[in-house]
Amino acid sequence: MNDRATKVALLRYSLIREAADPALSKTERGALVREIAEMSHLGPDGDAVSFSRATLDRWIRAWRRGGFEALKPTGRAVEPRTPEAFLSLATDLRKENPARTAAHIAELIRTAHGWSPAPRTLQRHFAASGLARHAVSDRAMAFGRFEASRPNELWVGDALHGPVIAGKKAILFAFLDDHSRAFTGYRWVYSEDTLRAEAALRWGLASRGVPSICYLDNGSPYVSSQLARALAVMGIRLIHSRPGRPEGRGKIERVFRSVREQFLVEVPHAKLATLQDLNEAFSAWVETVYHMAVHRETNMAPLTRFLSGGAPALPSAELLAEAFKWSESRTVTKTATVSLFSNSYEVDAVLVGRRVELVFDPFDLAKIEVRYSGRPMGNAVPVHIGRHTHPQAKTEAPAPPPVTGIDYLGLVLARQHEELERRTSYAGLRNANTALDNDTEEAR
16 A cells, blocks of 8 residues: 555544544644644655645544545645655664764765755654654653543554464464453464454454554554554554553553463463464453453453443444455556556556556455545456465464374274184184084984
8 A cells, every 4th residue: 555645644644633533622623733733744755744724624524524535635646855765764873873863864874875865854754753862762751641541542452472373373463452451352363464463453343342542563563554544444543652662561561461371371281272272262261251350450350441431332344344455556557457466457448547546355356446536446357366365365274174083094903803803703613513513423
């Protein structure tokens, strides 16, 4: 999902999400929008941009009417002024040594490559990326409030490496409600990737409702643009913890300790032959043990506290399906075709030469939706399908076949012994009959 329209929509969404909260009064919203309008922001091309209050208000109205898709621009794209490669290099130089100033980093880049963005451009880039010098200094930083004030205000997601099941290490993707300490979404998998993280998140959204904020670390499963799209469509604000700064993740780490001490310690003694067995056992432990035990900090059972405000509102199946579709952008060829992961498709001829968005289920590449500037343009017609699933859509290892207890070779051997015993018995019977006949003749 690299098309510019989606990147612009994600930027707009990140700017207005907090101001679009229906819980805000007009006065509060106006003050917040003015504050956002007075600030400079990092645009999708790496340059500093600012927006008027009227523009921000227009985006809020558009988002309320049409959701994430309504935030995509329909006009011409602006060419980037600062190459992304230089900004990426500047980021690496700041991470390598946080004491380096923007001016010094600009000088380093200029010395190595003959040209560099201006120091002020780099300062804005660092500020927008959370890499300002004060943010990466050694002094401690706090993550917002210590505890969310209500259920589904904040979910924290993380992964835990677990036991070896069926010859492979199992990994737990889990999401925790910060207010109640209840598990919302969880799933044991074999691959630590975006697709598996999304599976755990989707299960949580379908069963526990939609959080306002999702707080994730900077691991590769969580920085995918596909996951960012899913959260944006659901109206969830995404926050990443800063590299090397785990503040705000203490609760889920303590819960993972409980998982290790109370659940994983018993796994070696249980008959868990497959990943499905592990998931079923973990679900039973979460729902009947962990969720029912009184938490020593809240003095309430996690599930009781989560439901204290009533049952959460669950998203529709249609919204979930849209959110967890994946997206890629392609340019339509002169023959009105596009290619996607070794497959080729035919699209509407009016799209020749245009950059379109291809939306699909990663497990089914036979059905591709085509969108242009946020508008549906029908389904792509498969011309050649060489791959039926996305390269990352790997199914988990199949379960080993069931043990029937039938020992074929043992049965064959036992049958041979029975046959030999029968032959021996017949021979003895014949000998006995012969002896009896002889005795009878002698008696006559």
